[in-house]
Structures are given as C-alpha cells and as structure tokens.
Amino acid sequence: MKKLLSFIASDSYLEQIGDGWNELDKILQEYQLDGIETMTGGFYNPENIETVKPIGHHLLYFPSWLHMWLEDKEELIKEFESLEKAVEVYGGWGRQRLIDFYKNEFLDSIKMGAEYMVFHVAHVGLDEIFGDNFKYGNKEVLSYTVELLNEAFKGVKDGPILLLENLWWPGMDLLDEIETKEFLDQINYSNKGIMLDISHLTLTDKNIKNFETVEKYIGKIILNSPILKKHIRGIHLNATFPFLYRKNKLETNQKKITVTKNRMDRYGIIIDHITNLDSHEIYNDNSINRILEKLDIEYLVYEFKWKDKNQLLENLKNQNKVLLI
Numbered sequence: 001m002k003k004l005l006s007f008i009a010s011d012s013y014l015e016q017i018g019d020g021w022n023e024l025d026k027i028l029q030e031y032q033l034d035g036i037e038t039m040t041g042g043f044y045n046p047e048n049i050e051t052v053k054p055i056g057h058h059l060l061y062f063p064s065w066l067h068m069w070l071e072d073k074e075e076l077i078k079e080f081e082s083l084e085k086a087v088e089v090y091g092g093w094g095r096q097r098l099i100d101f102y103k104n105e106f107l108d109s110i111k112m113g114a115e116y117m118v119f120h121v122a123h124v125g126l127d128e129i130f131g132d133n134f135k136y137g138n139k140e141v142l143s144y145t146v147e148l149l150n151e152a153f154k155g156v157k158d159g160p161i162l163l164l165e166n167l168w169w170p171g172m173d174l175l176d177e178i179e180t181k182e183f184l185d186q187i188n189y190s191n192k193g194i195m196l197d198i199s200h201l202t203l204t205d206k207n208i209k210n211f212e213t214v215e216k217y218i219g220k221i222i223l224n225s226p227i228l229k230k231h232i233r234g235i236h237l238n239a240t241f242p243f244l245y246r247k248n249k250l251e252t253n254q255k256k257i258t259v260t261k262n263r264m265d266r267y268g269i270i271i272d273h274i275t276n277l278d279s280h281e282i283y284n285d286n287s288i289n290r291i292l293e294k295l296d297i298e299y300l301v302y303e304f305k306w307k308d309k310n311q312l313l314e315n316l317k318n319q320n321k322v323l324l325i
Contacts, residue, residue: 001325002034004055005316006236006303009044017309025051031316037118037301042091042104046112056234056299057114057160059105062090062098063169066123066136069095069144079126081263095151102152109160116161116234116299118195121145121183122171129270130254134170141171142183150188162187163195163234168203168277175204177227184231193233196222197303199240199278209243211285223294234299235292237319239283245276280305282319289324300325 005028007013014020017027028035037056040046046054062068067075071094073083080086087093091101102119109117123141128134136144153162164184166174174180174196184192198218202208205217222228250273257269282304292300302319306312 001297002055002299003032003325004035004037004299004301005033006058006301007036007038009038009040009046009049009054017312021050021052027313027316028052031313031320033302033316037299037303038112040105040108040112042101046108049112054112055115056118056163056301057105057109057112057116058118059102059109059120061120061122064123064125065098066141066144067125068093069098069148071095075125095148098148099151102148106153106156106159114160116163116195117159118163118165118234119149120167120171121164122167122169124169126266126270129273130250130257137170138173138176138179142179145171146183146186150186153189156189159189159191161233162189162192164192165195165197165200165236167197167200173204174201174221174228177225180231181227194228194231195234195236195299195301196232197236197238198283199236199238199280202240203242203277206243206246209241211239211283211287214239215285215287215291218291223291229295232295232297234297234301235295236301236303237283237288238303239281239285240277240279241281242277242279249276282315282322284318284322286322286324288322292325 007024014024017023035053035055037058038049038054039058039060041060064079067079068086068090076083076086080089090097106117121142123136125135164172166172172180172183198214201218201221202214208214208217222232253269253273257266260266260269280303302316304315304319306315
C-alpha cells in the first residue's frame with residue numbers, strides 16, 4: 001500500500017511550503033510518504049511537476065455538471081445568470097465540451113505518469129445544496145456518468161486505474177451495493193475501482209458525532225459488503241463532524257442564501273456551507289487501523305486541509321502517529 005499526500009498543483013501552494021517541488025519532496029521523504037495525489041484541472045501544466053511522484057491525479061469536478069451535459073439552458077442561466085458565463089466557466093458548450101475536457105484530463109494523467117485517476121460521481125444543483133429535494137436522483141446521475149465516462153474513454157485500451165469517488169449528493173453514495181456494482185459494470189474501462197472518501201460517507205448519516213460512530217458506520221456500510229470491499233482500492237483519509245455546524249450555523253446560511261441575489265455572494269455562502277460540512281480534518285483516531293486491516297487497498301491518501309507549512313507538518317506528524325502501518 002502506498003501512502004500519499006493530497007496536494008493541488010498550483011504556484012500558491014508551492015509558495016506556501018517554500019522551495020517548490022524540491023521542498024515538497026523533502027517533506028514527503030521526512031514523513032515516509034510515497035508521493036502525491038494531485039489536481040491540475042487545466043490550470044497547471046503537468047509537465048511542470050518536478051521531483052515528486054504524482055501517483056494519483058484527481059480529475060476536476062463540476063458539481064452541477066448535468067446542466068451542461070443535458071444542455072439545459074434554463075438551469076444554466078439560473079445558475080450562472082447567462083449562457084455566456086456558463087460557457088466561460090466550462091470552457092465550451094454542451095456534452096462535447098465535457099467529453100473533450102475529460103479526454104484532456106486523461107492525457108494529463110498519462111503525461112504525469114499517474115498510476116490512477118479519481119472521478120467524483122455526483123451532481124447537485126447549486127440551489128439544491130441546502131436541502132434534500134434534488135432534481136436528479138442516484139439512478140439518473142449514475143446513468144449519465146456512465147455515458148460521459150464511456151464517451152471520454154472510448155477506445156482506450158490501457159491507462160491509469162480509474163477510481164470512482166463517493167459523495168453524499170445524488171450519485172454514487174455507496175449506500176446500495178447492488179446499485180454501485182451495476183454502475184461499475186457499465187463503465188467500459190477495464191482497470192477501475194472505488195476511492196472511498198471517509199468524510200463523504202460520514203455525511204450520508206447526519207447522526208454521526210465522533211470516531212466511534214464513524215467506525216461503526218463504515219463497518220455497517222462497507223465492511224459488511226463483500227461487493228464494496230472487493231472494489232475499494234483506495235481511501236481518502238479525512239474526518240468531519242458537522243453536527244455543531246448543523247445545529248448552530250446552518251440555519252443562518254440557509255436564510256442568507258434565500259435573500260442573496262448576487263451570484264458571487266451566493267457562491268461564497270455555498271462554499272462556506274460545503275467547507276463546514278466537509279471540513280477535511282485529520283483522521284485522529286486509532287480506529288482507522290482496524291478499518292484498514294479489513295480492506296485490501298493500494299492507496300491511502302492523506303486528504304486534510306492546511307493553511308500554512310507549519311500546519312501541514314503538524315498534520316503529517318499527527319496523522320502518522322495514529323497509523324500503525
């Protein structure tokens with residue numbers, strides 16, 4: 001099993017740690033990590049990644065991508081205020097733009113020599129994020145995802161492992177093992193599997209408050225399912241406990257979003273909501289070792305947030321301290 005650090009490829013992140021990729025390589029060696037899972041998303045040239053090994057490539061995710069896939073002008077105007085703005089954000093129009101985008105992401109994965117790619121399997125309209133009333137359910141999102149991936153990877157004989165990542169929005173939430181298996185079976189890409197994101201699974205149960213309940217929930221949903229255990233090849237290691245946010249601040253954000261008209265102001269409220277739900281803390285509990293003992297994974301990705309180099313190093317030290325592997 002390889003241990004990796006989630007690290008977005010950007011000049012700003014490199015500046016925070018000092019001497020660019022060379023400094024990151026020293027950090028990875030000091031904390032016994034094998035490389036990084038990175039994201040380039042068309043905003044960073046993968047050929048500029050030096051010294052470190054980009055073992056994983058996290059493909060860029062458009063949360064409400066189905067509006068563009070279905071060329072739904074009404075929804076796109078509602079979200080972006082104009083079709084012109086939507087085209088600017090996506091870099092083009094319609095189904096073909098998304099197909100071309102992920103073909104380019106695949107080529108970037110090849111350029112950087114990545115062993116695997118990660119694709120988020122979910123859709124949520126920005127006006128749906130605060131509630132549970134979704135225009136599209138799991139069935140529709142999974143079906144359209146199959147269409148997109150099969151078009152993007154048409155004719156590909158060999159390439160990095162394609163790891164599908166769970167989210168708590170409609171799509172692949174992992175709560176139905178048969179639904180998940182049927183989805184994977186329909187993707188015409190032979191080397192594939194699941195990237196289990198622990199926080200995203202946690203968010204499918206609003207009653208989880210601590211690591212004890214996380215461990216029990218993973219046992220119930222994942223470890224009791226031979227189907228899911230077979231397909232899980234990597235883990236995004238993180239933790240989130242948004243119970244207090246839901247209790248104290250969620251209602252405030254819900255009220256703000258209903259009276260805020262400016263698109264960028266609305267986006268700021270939405271980002272605050274998502275980061276409070278999916279806070280990306282370190283998994284600071286020994287229960288992770290009992291979970292890992294029961295899963296045969298190839299990649300363990302440290303996916304925690306950090307604001308500066310000192311916090312990055314502190315988080316690496318504390319995460320290593322918990323793990324027995």
